Amino acid sequence: MxxxxxxxxxxxxxxxxxxxxxxxxxxxxxxxxxxxxxxxxxxxxxxxxxxxxxxxxxxxxxxxxxxKPIQLADIKPGSYVGAAATPGPDGKLTAKEVLVFPEAARGTGEGHYAWDLGANSSMTNANVDTVVESTSGRDLKLSYKGGSNSITVPANVPVVTxxxxxxxxxxxxxxxxxxxxxxxxxxxxxxxxxxxxxxxxxxx
Missing domain, CATH: 2.40.50.140 (Nucleic acid-binding proteins)
Structure with missing residues (x-):
């Protein structure tokens, strides 16, 4: 194998x-x-x-x-990711880390649920619909069965595969x-x- x-x-x-x-x-x-x-x-x-x-x-x-680390630029529309995040003062989710899944694992653990990487953290396993450059990094629009959300990924956040x-x-x-x-x-x-x-x- x-x-x-x-x-x-x-x-x-x-x-x-x-x-x-x-x-x-x-x-x-x-x-x-x-x-x-x-x-x-x-x-x-x-x-x-x-x-x-x-x-x-x-x-x-x-x-x-x-x-292993990869670049934030490697996250593209169509990527399937797992993103741990916490809400900011405005309620918008900011990533603590992002894992880019291999294509063979697309759909794994799909959804948005509570996580334990800090207070009020969550995990979103979802498809990346759009990627928008921002002053603080990249804004990802994510969609999964039953919902969607947006997560900001700062430039200094670990991105791995x-x-x-x-x-x-x-x-x-x-x-x-x-x-x-x-x-x-x-x-x-x-x-x-x-x-x-x-x-x-x-x-x-």
Whole structure:
């Protein structure tokens, strides 16, 4: 299976899971952000931003990926993106980060829902209808099934796409974003891991 297809399939799993996590209170998996303390056997230990250290079991189904930076100019009409954003004083959404999906993952996690990348943050996975240059960056008009919105992307906001990674990249000190389901004894089971690689930390 080509690497590009594997990456697309992996991120489909991540984003579908993330969308259902946001919308389904019965599931209650978590998005874990932090730094790798260790990875030994099938156990990933992460020191979370919130201060606690957690253990995460990696199964054969656990996916590992990385991200690489691209240019804001690479976001064009027709791109399919995932944009985390927060509202400004005027209520207009301003992006905190944008991930440009590979074409094979178009439609993944489509919609607008609550996110946890800061107070009042949201995630919009949608098609880019128009891109307008502004003094503060670019204004994106996004549409998804059931709605649409506009998001301003400042010039200094991380814009990324997927990059290959393996478990060999799970090195102590690297930053990670993990989608994981709670397990017995306070541990977790990893579903998807995005790890820092080549100096690029996952911004989501």
């Amino acid at each position: 080509p690497i590009r297809f594997k990456l697309a399939a992996s991120f489909v799993a991540l984003t579908l899971a993330s969308a259902s996590f946001a919308q389904s209170p019965a599931a209650k998996p978590e998005r874990i952000r932090g730094d790798i303390v260790s990875f030994s056997g099938n156990t990933l230990t992460v020191h979370r931003r919130s201060g606690e250290t957690v253990t995460i079991a990696m199964s054969d189904a656990s996916k590992v990926s990385a991200v 997927l990059a290959p990674a393996t478990r060999a990249d799970l090195i102590a000190g690297k930053k990670v974003f993990v989608v994981a389901a709670p397990a017995n004894g306070g541990s977790y089971g990893a579903q998807f891991v995005v790890v820092e690689k080549d100096g690029v930390a996952p911004p989501m």
